[in-house]
Amino acid sequence: MKKNFEIEMKVRDYECDTQGIVNNANYLHYMENTRHEFMYSLGMTFKESHGINVDPVVVRADLHYKIPLTGGDIFISSLTVERKGAKIFFYQTIHRKSDRALCCKGTIEAAILINGKLSRGDFYDEKLKDYL
Amino acid sequence: MKKNFEIEMKVRDYECDTQGIVNNANYLHYMENTRHEFMYSLGMTFKESHGINVDPVVVRADLHYKIPLTGGDIFISSLTVERKGAKIFFYQTIHRKSDRALCCKGTIEAAILINGKLSRGDFYDEKLKDYL
Amino acid sequence: MKKNFEIEMKVRDYECDTQGIVNNANYLHYMENTRHEFMYSLGMTFKESHGINVDPVVVRADLHYKIPLTGGDIFISSLTVERKGAKIFFYQTIHRKSDRALCCKGTIEAAILINGKLSRGDFYDEKLKDYL
Amino acid sequence: MKKNFEIEMKVRDYECDTQGIVNNANYLHYMENTRHEFMYSLGMTFKESHGINVDPVVVRADLHYKIPLTGGDIFISSLTVERKGAKIFFYQTIHRKSDRALCCKGTIEAAILINGKLSRGDFYDEKLKDYL
Numbered sequence: 001m002k003k004n005f006e007i008e009m010k011v012r013d014y015e016c017d018t019q020g021i022v023n024n025a026n027y028l029h030y031m032e033n034t035r036h037e038f039m040y041s042l043g044m045t046f047k048e049s050h051g052i053n054v055d056p057v058v059v060r061a062d063l064h065y066k067i068p069l070t071g072g073d074i075f076i077s078s079l080t081v082e083r084k085g086a087k088i089f090f091y092q093t094i095h096r097k098s099d100r101a102l103c104c105k106g107t108i109e110a111a112i113l114i115n116g117k118l119s120r121g122d123f124y125d126e127k128l129k130d131y132l
Numbered sequence: 133m134k135k136n137f138e139i140e141m142k143v144r145d146y147e148c149d150t151q152g153i154v155n156n157a158n159y160l161h162y163m164e165n166t167r168h169e170f171m172y173s174l175g176m177t178f179k180e181s182h183g184i185n186v187d188p189v190v191v192r193a194d195l196h197y198k199i200p201l202t203g204g205d206i207f208i209s210s211l212t213v214e215r216k217g218a219k220i221f222f223y224q225t226i227h228r229k230s231d232r233a234l235c236c237k238g239t240i241e242a243a244i245l246i247n248g249k250l251s252r253g254d255f256y257d258e259k260l261k262d263y264l
Numbered sequence: 265m266k267k268n269f270e271i272e273m274k275v276r277d278y279e280c281d282t283q284g285i286v287n288n289a290n291y292l293h294y295m296e297n298t299r300h301e302f303m304y305s306l307g308m309t310f311k312e313s314h315g316i317n318v319d320p321v322v323v324r325a326d327l328h329y330k331i332p333l334t335g336g337d338i339f340i341s342s343l344t345v346e347r348k349g350a351k352i353f354f355y356q357t358i359h360r361k362s363d364r365a366l367c368c369k370g371t372i373e374a375a376i377l378i379n380g381k382l383s384r385g386d387f388y389d390e391k392l393k394d395y396l
Numbered sequence: 397m398k399k400n401f402e403i404e405m406k407v408r409d410y411e412c413d414t415q416g417i418v419n420n421a422n423y424l425h426y427m428e429n430t431r432h433e434f435m436y437s438l439g440m441t442f443k444e445s446h447g448i449n450v451d452p453v454v455v456r457a458d459l460h461y462k463i464p465l466t467g468g469d470i471f472i473s474s475l476t477v478e479r480k481g482a483k484i485f486f487y488q489t490i491h492r493k494s495d496r497a498l499c500c501k502g503t504i505e506a507a508i509l510i511n512g513k514l515s516r517g518d519f520y521d522e523k524l525k526d527y528l
Contacts, residue, residue, distance in 0.1 A: 012297045013310045014421065016414045018467065019182060023410050024164065024190050028157035033276045040336065046277045047335050050151060058156050062194040071311050071414060072304065144429045145442045146287050150280045150335065157278065165408045172468065178409045179467050203282060203443050204436065283446060288454050292421035314415060322420050326458040
């Protein structure tokens with residue numbers, strides 16, 4: 001079974017919209033934050049990466065919304081990772097903590113740009129080795 | 133050919149992130165705004181809809197990111213619509229206005245909840261008839 | 265000395281803008297979240313409050329920006345509270361955790377609407393008594 | 397009377413929160429966007445400015461919230477500008493278009509950083525001359 005990375009987060013009220021539930025776009029924010037925390041955990045920061053002109057860019061995000069989170073909900077945001085050719089795939093889920101209900105799951109495909117050009121995708125292989 | 137709906141928008145600088153480009157989550161905002169403007173154009177507001185307990189909910193969003201928009205870019209956000217059973221599918225694109233480059237395209241699937249329960253999906257058929 | 269309430273938060277990269285620092289508007293989000301967490305800690309949720317038609321509304325926000333936070337920074341968001349007539353004043357600060365540098369401080373004035381009308385402001389006195 | 401700059405904007409539903417009204421932080425976004433559009437109108441873009449290491453930074457924002465905007469509202473966002481020593485003051489208002497009701501007004505103080513250091517504030521004098 002693949003190693004997964006997870007963090008706990010809590011819905012902030014301003015992330016909810018008029019329907020009283022978390023706005024769809026915020027799940028992309030949660031998932032982005034989880035990927036960045038994952039990178040931090042491996043000793044890579046988004047800022048440093050950008051500073052040396054290595055920019056992971058999302059080329060596809062495919063999200064399934066199951067059960068809406070609402071203000072104050074605590075949730076577990078989790079990911080596993082896979083490399084296929086030049087792309088890195090993040091398989092991400094968001095579960096409500098109280099009952100472990102699946103709220104949102106998504107596949108995020110990222111490409112690695114080096115100096116603005118598409119790389120072969122192996123830039124992070126050494127760093128990611130425990131997860132691949 | 134299917135009738136499409138489009139609006140023109142302009143990137144606001146605060147929508148860009150450290151990489152200097154529009155953050156991925158904001159494309160979901162742009163697309164949501166386009167669907168709501170589309171609904172307005174048909175005489176349905178999101179607020180009124182919510183007030184009578186009819187809530188369109190996004191169940192899936194599948195986005196392909198092509199070329200990033202950046203601060204000040206003007207873009208055309210366009211959609212066509214299709215009903216398949218209980219779901220409404222929105223096919224949405226975002227093109228940079230200056231050169232008509234495709235920046236992002238996505239398929240958004242929505243279900244219609246009436247009093248919190250999944251409906252048969254025909255609620256908007258009369259309203260949407262010019263687009264179906 | 266007045267009792268204060270504080271929480272620890274961490275900057276998410278998407279909260280930073282093209283300048284590489286937290287966008288000004290997000291400090292209002294951080295401070296709102298702190299007030300809501302403060303209310304939670306007293307047994308009041310924003311949702312429940314809204315459900316019984318009691319809506320605290322911000323009538324003024326006066327923020328001083330000192331040192332910008334950047335991606336990954338951990339910070340302490342703190343508040344004290346005072347009631348003056350019909351208004352509640354929140355004195356809020358945001359300090360970077362690593363060196364306790366003051367990043368932002370603000371005064372937020374809130375009025376309490378009950379059924380949409382301005383109240384005398386004593387609605388929360390019992391709940392807030394340890395902080396007033 | 398001082399020359400003012402104004403733009404028309406429309407509330408997007410995702411900018412509203414659980415209370416069904418525009419979240420307070422978004423007024424800072426609206427006002428920022430208005431200042432940036434003002435700069436664009438004078439031939440200065442935020443990106444270019446940042447590129448040559450000239451960064452206007454907000455050091456204070458003092459906002460008074462009067463009447464909340466809600467989803468779909470069209471509003472006029474207006475500003476006048478004044479220079480006092482090293483600082484530029486923007487006096488900004490947001491009026492609902494339908495009845496010209498004042499929704500929010502604020503004073504935004506900005507300092508001009510050149511290569512990260514506080515400047516004397518005269519960098520934009522020539523550009524701003526029609527408004528000072």
